[in-house]
Amino acid sequence: MTVTETVKDTEALTLTFVTDFAAPVEQVWQVWADPRKLERWWGPPTWPATFTRHEFVVSGAARYHMTGPDGTKAHGWWTITTIEAPFRLEFDDGFGDDQGEPIKDDQPVHIVVTLDGAGGKTRMTVVNHFADAAQLERLVTMGMQEGMRLALGQIDQVLSNS
Structure with a gap:
């Protein structure tokens, strides 16, 4: 398992995951930049992701859905806010409607990824920044913390097949 630390900070409104990989930064960067690699780990093993749009540029949009064991689809979206390849990526991540478009009045999570x-x-x-304590607790209750740990745990396999 690659996840070495998980920290929920209710004062800072963050949920942080630290992972270590036996691969160079440029190779790890590709698990974000390449949508086919991203699909192999974004989402826990029983909820694999499909990216239908992946514009990996500042202000670029991503649209995806994760498919559950019973065929249920959970849609999501990203708007990329910062790219400093291959060391930093920032984006907003939120729930999507059936076309993957942002749901009105949904508060996105701002995610900051750094590679050292x-x-x-x-x-x-990976630091997830929440709008308020209620959003943090709601998403943790929905399984975000365990889901992200499981998802990140799949990256070693992706890297070994790069």
């Missing part, structure tokens, strides 16, 4: 490399290894830190 040394000696051919990479530490990836």
